[in-house]
Amino acid sequence: EGWLAADKKILERRLKTFGRDFEIKSMAVAAGLNDQEWGPATTQFRRSLVSHPERHFKDTREMHDFVEGLKTNAAAGALQFYPLFLTFVKENAYIADISQDTQSLRELTDLRLPHTWYPKAHAMKRKIIYHGGPTNSGKTYEALLRLKQANDGLYCGPLRLLALEIYENLNMDGVYCSLITGEEKREIPSATHVACTVEMCNSSAVYDVAVLDEIQLMGDSERGWAALSCLQAKEIHVCGSMEAVDLVREKMFTLWMDTRNCYDVLVASDAIGMGLNLNIGRIIFDSILKFDGSDMVDITPSLEKYVSLARLDGDYFMCKFADIKEAAVLLADIPMPLAERFTFCTAPANLRNPLARRIFVDYAIGHGNQRSVPLDVYLPKMAPRNELALRDVEIKAKLIDVYLWLSYRFPDTFKMQAEALEMKDRVLELVEEGLVNVTYKKSDDKPKKKVGEWNTDRTKFVRYADARQAN
DSSP states (O other), X not given: OOOOHHHHHHHHHHHTTGGGOHXXXXXXXXXXXXXXXXXXXHHHHHHHHHHOGGGTOSSHHHHHHHHHHHHHOGGGGGGGGHHHHHHHHHHTTSSOOHHHHXXXXXXXTOOSOGGGSOHHHHHSOOEEEEEEXXXXXXXXXXXXXXXXXXXXXXXXXSSHHHHHHHHHHHHHTTOOEEEEOSSOEEXXXXXXXXXXXXXXXXXXXXXXXXXXXXXXXXXXXXXXXXXXXXXXXXXXXXXXXXXXXXXXXXXXXXXHHOTTOOOOOOOOOGGGGSSOOOOOSOOOOSOSEEEXXXXXXXXXXXXXXXXXXXXXXXXXXXXXOHHHHHHHHHTTXXXXXXXXXXXXXXXOOOTTSHHHXXXXXXXXXXXXXXXXXXXXXXXXXXXXXXXXXXXHHHXXXXXXXXXXXXXXXXXXXXXXXXXXXXXXHHHHHHHHXXXXXXXXXXXXXXXXXXXXXXXXXXXXXXXXXXXXXXX
16 A cells, blocks of 8 residues: 555655765765765655555555654654665665675675685695706706606796796707787797796696796795796796795795694704704604804704794785786776776886876776777887986886786787787887987087196196295
8 A cells, every 4th residue: 555645745855965964964974875875765765655655665554654754753854764764775876785795795804815816726635846946056957857758748947038038048959838928928839838027937837847947936025926836837946045945944834733744754954953842753863963154063043943943923914915906096996896996006117106196997897888998108219418318218128018917918909919019029129229319429428628728727836836936
């Protein structure tokens, strides 16, 4: 049943000011209603409550009690409608279910267990071999020998030039290898191997052998997130400096203490005698002497080694994400799936520059609207002749790199890859010519002494000295 005629008039009179009530609007926005949807939501609510009360009340008794409350408590005003309005906007998807949103947010922001993020990689029985040593010690060479022998393989390095060097070496040795970096992609037909920068490794591909170079960068707060966890390889060779040795030893200790392990022998230094409670039945010393840096001495407790094993900090830490956060703020209002938004946030864009920031946002808007994204970079016809013009060309070079980086990930919208590669060659020529122009201009601007100037000054000084002596 609908409203009685008298009750309907009261209802309509009270609802006239509902959409203009600032207090109700503030409460609704705080509950999750979009500010722009306040008008449409209140209009539909008024119509629904007047025309279809059965959608808001269980029975006529509940409708009657509500109207009686309006009559007896006129001072309450629009607040009496707020519970009905809040239920209405939730049921009509103006506000998402708060409990579901909270649970989803809790799951998305739970970063305590990063080792569970790549279940396929961790489900594999991966053999990990560590090559440690200083620069030019041959650690990477040994790993690359094994990579060349594999049916298929992957090399990951922190720098584009490292990946390029391995790409060239493997191809010269008859191992077909493709190159993939953030700014460049060279795909070799029938290639069995890939050389890439570590951020570009394909986490879904499976390899026989993978080589991860400069593994100590796993602890870098800027790039540590693009590291070992996601690699699906049967055999992984990690190469790096000796900085990672302490971490490996710590993991060995943890593994040994696990009652489910299947190991019978632990090979260790005298550090295990520094108060560590290990489940060891027999200890066999290879020697009771050790080298302390200058002489052979008896085994003694070493405070430094104890501290290195008894660290209180965790294995995981939050990487620096200021640039990613800045990009996320810029892209907040652009319609885009979460995974694609994150990819845009990790693009190598210099957001501190106004031009780069504007073009980056234009790229995101074009991609979000699923239309072809233009390169939108224009180069000068002449090489720069001063530092300001050279800096402008360098900024445009970085924008071209950003476009190429995005084109490898979103080829359906970033379609001007060929033009970008051609323009990149041109911009490199402009930078080289500009550096020559600016360098020579600086040398030309230096003041030059006139011929005979020094002799003239010296003659004046001699005359002045002679005059002083005469006096």
